[in-house]
Amino acid sequence: MTADRSQLGDMDPEAFRREAHRVADWIADYLAQSGQYPVLARVRPGEIASALPSEAPATGESFDTIFSDFERVLLPGITHWNHPGFFAYFAITGSAPGILAEFLSAGLNVQAMLWRTSPAATELEEVTLSWLRKLLGLPDIFDGVIYDTASISTLHALAAARERAVPSVRTEGLVGRGTLARMRVYCSDQTHSSIDKAVILLGLGQESLRKIPSDAEFRMRPDALETAIAEDRANAWLPLAVVATVGTTSSTSIDPVPQVAALCRRESIWLHVDAAYAGVAAMVPGYEWILRGAEHADSLVVNPHKWLFTPFDLSVLYCRDMDLVRAAFALTPEYLKTVEAAPVRNLMDTGIQLGRRFRALKLWMVLRHFGADGLRARLAEHMRLARLFASWIDASTDFERLAPVPFSVVCFRALPNAVADADLDAFNERLLESVNATGEIFISHTKLDGRYSLRLAIGNLHTTGHHVSRAWALLQEHATQLQST
């Protein structure tokens, strides 16, 4: 093992250049033609794993060989999130400027734990989150920080709520302290499962999460929330936080944030707003109202990687008092102490993760490349397409809509005359599998009021009216076929 650089360094720079151009072309072709792949991968469980060797190669392989295997072995096992027919879950886009930013970010490989370890990454995060905050119409008291996912953003929000309510928790913890009241977090029965995971992790237990019933349009009922809080107080529970959602995962319903915020202020309870998917719509003229009341929240999460064309992952937590997050977590071992010319923000202080990728770069490039008006127009177009699809459902006697369509997701089901009520769930489940098997579209499902509901979500920049029409044609066609089998 000698120090021969040709053997011990990185890939030869000119080989890298050649391969980078190859990958650039491949991605350019892919983005232009992603609709030609089956959107949902067609492999069987275990098929990809069994096509790969059971050990790493002993000697290095050329990138050419590796890339061939990527195309031959892995690509058939990819579900194409950048396919125009991807209508499942929340449809997202890894847009071109975001992809270029990720490429640069990987090349730089900066780790923004301290200001010093990359001043540009730290300060660009501050600047882009301030841009986004203004676009959303949030007051400037809100300070922002980037995490990977909404699960982690919300976890930090609830940790800050716990820190505020029980400042001793950092040092003394929750266990074995008989004087501490049990704590309660409130959300609706439509709220995302990340809240369950957060209360488990925080040591509060799932029993601490009280799910408030929602109304006919899947919105949290403030009267039920008020009753629950009063009941809990009477039973010596400590109300810790309420999570209100703007754009729930099932039906994209909007909790009545103004009423919930007023209640939280009266009761001195932390209000966290989960606007992970739909929050960005607040920048669209006519949609400012969706974040009404959020100006009184303590924290709010919004995910540019969901519906703001930013490659996964990038979640933003806005917090009225970021010092509470820091109070919960900041600690600086000697090896990370730095002295700077002026006070600086060290991003490692606002979270449990020490290391941080240079994620702000992709948000910055996306915001600049599309521009505020460009983003607004694209979001509005997705909502227009969703309303259009909903209008076809509404006009059809063979389908019915199962929820309002405030944003870009439509919940519906087939309702053919020939199918008995008791068989509708099974019928729609078969319909889902049937249309997904075409490879042209990928939709997902949920349950609303106990009924199996199909979900069509629009959020990819490659999706046009053509793809939405095609989805509708396929659904009608397959529903008809299934009735006759």
Added chain:
Amino acid sequence: MTADRSQLGDMDPEAFRREAHRVADWIADYLAQSGQYPVLARVRPGEIASALPSEAPATGESFDTIFSDFERVLLPGITHWNHPGFFAYFAITGSAPGILAEFLSAGLNVQAMLWRTSPAATELEEVTLSWLRKLLGLPDIFDGVIYDTASISTLHALAAARERAVPSVRTEGLVGRGTLARMRVYCSDQTHSSIDKAVILLGLGQESLRKIPSDAEFRMRPDALETAIAEDRANAWLPLAVVATVGTTSSTSIDPVPQVAALCRRESIWLHVDAAYAGVAAMVPGYEWILRGAEHADSLVVNPHKWLFTPFDLSVLYCRDMDLVRAAFALTPEYLKTVEAAPVRNLMDTGIQLGRRFRALKLWMVLRHFGADGLRARLAEHMRLARLFASWIDASTDFERLAPVPFSVVCFRALPNAVADADLDAFNERLLESVNATGEIFISHTKLDGRYSLRLAIGNLHTTGHHVSRAWALLQEHATQLQST
């Protein structure tokens, strides 16, 4: 707002192709010439932020304009982690195959929460982690999962330990339950700060973390650990977990894992091994012993983004009983339920983060491009360079080494005759700032036995013997200059 695709889609595909080639060339040049930048950014706090507008542009901008600003405004604020003179913290590499994989991953933008949402991402994670496990010599009982950072990996390990010790915690939590004993987690006084953050988050409190004294070579003292556990049991604490470190952050010391493991088995305490930085060295012939005892651990974390040339972020948790992690966190809302042809692994079940990037791709490309022997040779070379630097320190009368050098990090200080003992810390602090101001190298510091210690860490593939010699020349030169001022 019409559906004109030219205005509402993504960047034009041919424009993307052009810009991707530009960025490919830029990164190729950057990697070849990264040594020409000042390694540590020279901007003042606030300088980058103040050079940027306070609002997002209303209309979209060309990528050309954005990229110019990247070079003009941001680049001077970048600390160059891919610079051959980066010797601070743990030096890392975003290697060429890893960068290409990240580019592809951004283009595909798959989100591997469920097997169905990307079978290839799920199964490639299983395969590559099995490759890595074999390279490290860990038994095949260990199942692996990829997270973003070691902080998150360790958090999950400790959550699993809590789940095993107190299965009621998921439902009932820790608070207000008088019958629960307070819990204790043990680590040495050299252990990483992420353990502190984890116990805070888990609701155990910092008091639950008992720091065991280390010996003269900064290794946890098993006798002191044994005494602490006995003392805690006598006082009705419940010992929950021990964290042993292979390659501590300050001095890269190695805790005596075999003895700690034997103690943990006798006492039925969860053993977590933090091998985030140094674990990969176990694949180098002659270094297998560093993970001896880890075969009895319950969990182990190793970070390919640290010293395995994988762009940040990619941390791996190996766990003897991954079902405990699933028991702690798995829950599947209706909208994520899927039916597959055979049982599948849904990665969202092994953690608090629902969304997951396609991180396995970069590890796979790195392992294949360098090959097992290529990785071994590079790690061995970094350790050889560290020993070489240490030998220069040892041979000098003006410097002294402050810790053994088991891996690729050297802890040392200047010790000039003319400087009084009481002034050594301040002198070395000035020396650190002075050599870092050259822009040629970036080193960091720590404290060992209360003494301010300089740290030189080798881990970048671009670093050669030339750069290490240059670091040594600069240190000697600046130490001499500082003595005469």
